[in-house]
Amino acid sequence: MTKTILKDGEALARAAAEHFIRLASEAIAARGRFTVALSGGTTPKRLHTLLANEFRRKVDWSKVFVFFGDERFLAPYDTDSNYYMADETLLSEVDIPPENVFPFITLEVTPEESAAIYASELSRFFDETPPRLDLIFLGLGEDGHTASLFPDNEVITASPDTLVVAVHNSPKPPAERMTLSLNTINAARTVIFLVAGTGKRETLQRIENGEALPASLVNPEGTLLWLVDEAAAG
Numbered sequence: 001m002t003k004t005i006l007k008d009g010e011a012l013a014r015a016a017a018e019h020f021i022r023l024a025s026e027a028i029a030a031r032g033r034f035t036v037a038l039s040g041g042t043t044p045k046r047l048h049t050l051l052a053n054e055f056r057r058k059v060d061w062s063k064v065f066v067f068f069g070d071e072r073f074l075a076p077y078d079t080d081s082n083y084y085m086a087d088e089t090l091l092s093e094v095d096i097p098p099e100n101v102f103p104f105i106t107l108e109v110t111p112e113e114s115a116a117i118y119a120s121e122l123s124r125f126f127d128e129t130p131p132r133l134d135l136i137f138l139g140l141g142e143d144g145h146t147a148s149l150f151p152d153n154e155v156i157t158a159s160p161d162t163l164v165v166a167v168h169n170s171p172k173p174p175a176e177r178m179t180l181s182l183n184t185i186n187a188a189r190t191v192i193f194l195v196a197g198t199g200k201r202e203t204l205q206r207i208e209n210g211e212a213l214p215a216s217l218v219n220p221e222g223t224l225l226w227l228v229d230e231a232a233a234g
């Protein structure tokens with residue numbers, strides 16, 4: 001586990017923003033575009049506001065394509081939606097073409113239909129299966145979940161050709177979600193975990209001790225980085 005310990009949440013957000021800028025520049029130079037999946041929850045918010053303000057000019061947003069590691073089965077205008085948070089803190093603040101942003105569809109569909117639609121969008125956008133995103137940001141739940149892959153939930157072991165799965169009975173509200181599968185996450189060129197706060201300390205310890213939590217199963221073909229603040233690192 002390549003773990004970088006940062007002083008606090010602000011330093012963690014800055015380090016994450018610098019990785020974003022570096023990876024975007026490398027991907028655009030190499031392939032003409034940068035594909036990134038944002039994570040939900042609260043930890044990424046400061047990263048987003050740094051990218052939308054102080055670092056905005058360091059990214060060619062016209063060549064950035066934004067996906068989501070997971071989504072809560074809520075309307076896109078619901079303030080608890082991961083899309084809503086990303087739009088509020090980043091997407092509405094930068095010159096990214098709307099067609100470059102791929103939210104989950106959560107209206108007038110079931111979670112299963114939403115997952116299937118997203119999987120076909122990924123298959124259409126990427127010319128390889130599983131889709132290889134340049135960067136996937138992930139958070140860590142205190143129970144060891146990441147994205148919406150929760151302990152003791154059968155979706156963890158989705159069949160190898162499953163790209164996106166629907167989640168029911170999530171212990172973290174809302175109960176209904178959709179998430180990139182472990183297969184899709186592990187196909188990424190780079191995966192960066194953002195972990196802040198004392199609440200994550202014990203979970204990090206369990207992962208470092210080798211406990212098979214969902215977050216422990218993230219082992220991408222590419223680069224795996226853990227950005228952790230001192231409070232979480234203990």
Ligand code: 6PG
Pocket residue numbers: 039040041042043044070071072082138139140141142145146147148172
């Ligand atoms: C969600 C996220 C989830 C989150 C972790 C950490 O939909 O809630 O995808 O996986 O990243 O629970 O959340 P915090 O950053 O709020 O601690």
